[in-house]
Amino acid sequence: MLSQVLVNGVVIGCIYALIAVGFTMIYNATETVHFAVGESVMIGAYFLLTFWIVWDLPYLVALALTLLSAGAFGYAVYDRMVSRPLMSAGLLPRVVGLMGMAAIMKGLTRIIWGADAYHLPSALSTDPVRIGPIFIVPQEILIVVVTVAIIGLLFLFFQHTKLGTAMRATSQSRRAATLMGVNISVVFAATWVIGTILSAIGGVLLGPLLLVDPDMGELGIKSFTAAVLGGFGSLPGAIVGGILLGVSENLVAGYLRADWQNAATFVLMITVLAIRPTGLFGKPDKARV
Amino acid sequence: MAGSFSWLRAPAALLVVFAVVGPVLDNYQLYVLSLIAVYVIFATGYNLLMGFAGQFDVGQAAFLAIGAYAAAILQIHLQLPFAVAVIAAGVLAVLFGLAIGVVVLPLRHFYLALVTLAFGQTVVLVLSLWRDLTNGFQGLPVPRPEIPGLSSNLAMYYITIGTAIVMVQAARNLVASRIGRAFVAIRESEIAASVLGISTVRYRLIAYAISAFYGGVAGALLATLLSYITPDAFRLTETIKVLTMIVIGGMGSIAGSIIGPIIVILGAEFLRISQSFQEITNGALLLGFIILAPMGIAGLALHRTTDLFGKVRSLLRRQ
Numbered sequence: 001m002l003s004q005v006l007v008n009g010v011v012i013g014c015i016y017a018l019i020a021v022g023f024t025m026i027y028n029a030t031e032t033v034h035f036a037v038g039e040s041v042m043i044g045a046y047f048l049l050t051f052w053i054v055w056d057l058p059y060l061v062a063l064a065l066t067l068l069s070a071g072a073f074g075y076a077v078y079d080r081m082v083s084r085p086l087m088s089a090g091l092l093p094r095v096v097g098l099m100g101m102a103a104i105m106k107g108l109t110r111i112i113w114g115a116d117a118y119h120l121p122s123a124l125s126t127d128p129v130r131i132g133p134i135f136i137v138p139q140e141i142l143i144v145v146v147t148v149a150i151i152g153l154l155f156l157f158f159q160h161t162k163l164g165t166a167m168r169a170t171s172q173s174r175r176a177a178t179l180m181g182v183n184i185s186v187v188f189a190a191t192w193v194i195g196t197i198l199s200a201i202g203g204v205l206l207g208p209l210l211l212v213d214p215d216m217g218e219l220g221i222k223s224f225t226a227a228v229l230g231g232f233g234s235l236p237g238a239i240v241g242g243i244l245l246g247v248s249e250n251l252v253a254g255y256l257r258a259d260w261q262n263a264a265t266f267v268l269m270i271t272v273l274a275i276r277p278t279g280l281f282g283k284p285d286k287a288r289v
Numbered sequence: 290m291a292g293s294f295s296w297l298r299a300p301a302a303l304l305v306v307f308a309v310v311g312p313v314l315d316n317y318q319l320y321v322l323s324l325i326a327v328y329v330i331f332a333t334g335y336n337l338l339m340g341f342a343g344q345f346d347v348g349q350a351a352f353l354a355i356g357a358y359a360a361a362i363l364q365i366h367l368q369l370p371f372a373v374a375v376i377a378a379g380v381l382a383v384l385f386g387l388a389i390g391v392v393v394l395p396l397r398h399f400y401l402a403l404v405t406l407a408f409g410q411t412v413v414l415v416l417s418l419w420r421d422l423t424n425g426f427q428g429l430p431v432p433r434p435e436i437p438g439l440s441s442n443l444a445m446y447y448i449t450i451g452t453a454i455v456m457v458q459a460a461r462n463l464v465a466s467r468i469g470r471a472f473v474a475i476r477e478s479e480i481a482a483s484v485l486g487i488s489t490v491r492y493r494l495i496a497y498a499i500s501a502f503y504g505g506v507a508g509a510l511l512a513t514l515l516s517y518i519t520p521d522a523f524r525l526t527e528t529i530k531v532l533t534m535i536v537i538g539g540m541g542s543i544a545g546s547i548i549g550p551i552i553v554i555l556g557a558e559f560l561r562i563s564q565s566f567q568e569i570t571n572g573a574l575l576l577g578f579i580i581l582a583p584m585g586i587a588g589l590a591l592h593r594t595t596d597l598f599g600k601v602r603s604l605l606r607r608q
């Protein structure tokens with residue numbers, strides 16, 4: 001029982017981790033708390049649903065189209081319409097702007113796709129394979145493999161490419177990065193594109209596990225919780241936080257009550273912020289006068 | 290002597306006007322005006338916390354929910370009279386407001402938003418799961434108070450309008466007082482405020498308590514006005530609706546807390562638009578105002594120099 005619960009927790013935790021990594025990248029580079037991250041997950045799932053099921057394209061083509069559209073959406077909507085006009089306005093107006101954008105996206109989704117919940121089939125077989133005492137579905141193995149691969153690629157990107165280095169520089173000090181010749185607009189655009197693609201991948205992977213509906217974006221709070229658990233602004237923290245959250249949720253669902261699962265998220269978030277606001281890996285937050 | 294109660298003139302005049310107009314209005318007009326009055330109370334409380342004290346809260350619908358359910362349950366299970374139930378609902382909301390206030394004391398800016406978001410979601414979850422008390426997703430019927438000689442709708446109109454005028458006037462007096470000035474000082478800089486000898490702990494808690502009271506009373510009145518409540522009505526969408534109201538009206542302005550609800554509710558009622566279109570228009574108004582006129586309509590009226598067209602032009606040029 002316990003090992004099964006842990007495995008399920010790690011699998012779903014991997015998805016939370018992916019979304020939280022995108023969320024944290026965006027926070028680090030643009031100092032924006034992405035309050036519409038759940039809606040990015042939602043549109044990822046809806047894009048795949050449209051391209052794959054409605055338009056009947058082959059899975060890999062539909063997936064590629066989904067990721068491309070998500071990236072374009074991240075640039076055109078989040079970067080150009082919300083983030084940039086509010087860049088000089090401070091953190092809270094940007095959060096309010098994103099909440100407005102999230103409401104628009106939710107309403108549009110209800111109008112375009114309807115209020116009903118859809119089931120997104122999984123890419124691989126859903127017949128469980130037995131490994132020792134635990135059952136695992138091929139789709140779940142795919143989730144873990146995809147997560148590890150993406151995080152590996154991101155690591156290489158940040159360490160070994162010019163753009164990745166520019167992004168790290170920007171998150172340390174925007175002004176110093178500008179003085180060193182980093183083109184900040186390119187960094188912002190790249191961050192929103194990559195961050196939105198990561199959320200969309202989250203939606204693609206979560207779709208088969210949950211129902212796809214216009215309120216799906218409420219799970220954005222899970223990536224906030226993952227980021228808070230690991231310490232806001234820390235990329236390794238976001239990964240560990242995501243997996244911890246997945247495991248805690250499954251422990252609550254497995255040993256207490258299934259419908260308390262979401263309560264685990266809220267309680268964890270409030271407890272961590274009340275006791276140790278800097279999370280597991282965060283640096284102490286110094287007040288600026 | 291003559292000037293000392295001059296602040297009473299405007300609310301007294303308004304009370305008389307609304308009292309005289311009441312009997313000639315039809316049931317639909319009474320309902321819309323009552324609904325606006327309820328949201329004016331809610332928005333005023335939210336604005337005291339967000340706009341004046343600068344505490345970024347995105348779980349304000351939780352206080353509305355607590356007030357609504359408290360009023361319903363106290364009247365159904367304990368047979369408490371309406372007025373007692375409404376005040377008790379407000380007091381219960383204050384207890385929750387203080388609890389949240391204590392949790393967020395060591396936190397600043399967006400961390401407040403995260404905690405209050407989680408709090409808002411938790412309240413909706415508890416209301417959905419605690420079926421014995423709340424009847425879960427099915428919802429609860431709420432009794433209407435009976436005033437002899439008045440129709441139920443006219444009675445609700447007098448109750449909501451009267452409460453709104455009293456509570457808005459109380460808020461006006463509050464922001465002109467020592468407490469209101471302390472709120473603004475904390476909003477501008479907590480460090481500077483504490484250097485001036487303002488107890489940030491005390492005034493932040495006061496801000497949470499007061500706005501929770503406004504939310505709780507508004508919730509109790511809303512539940513009574515609608516006669517039926519479900520947990521779904523108090524999700525994040527509800528907070529965004531009121532956030533839209535205070536952003537359009539003007540953050541940190543009592544007048545703005547009246548203008549915002551009038552625009553949002555009349556807009557929704559006159560256009561007869563669906564839930565999804567309401568979500569879209571609210572979102573678009575929120576985004577548009579925060580970019581072009583962050584101080585809302587009250588801010589535009591106050592600083593006529595705000596050059597809207599110049600702002601649009603410079604935004605387009607930057608693209």
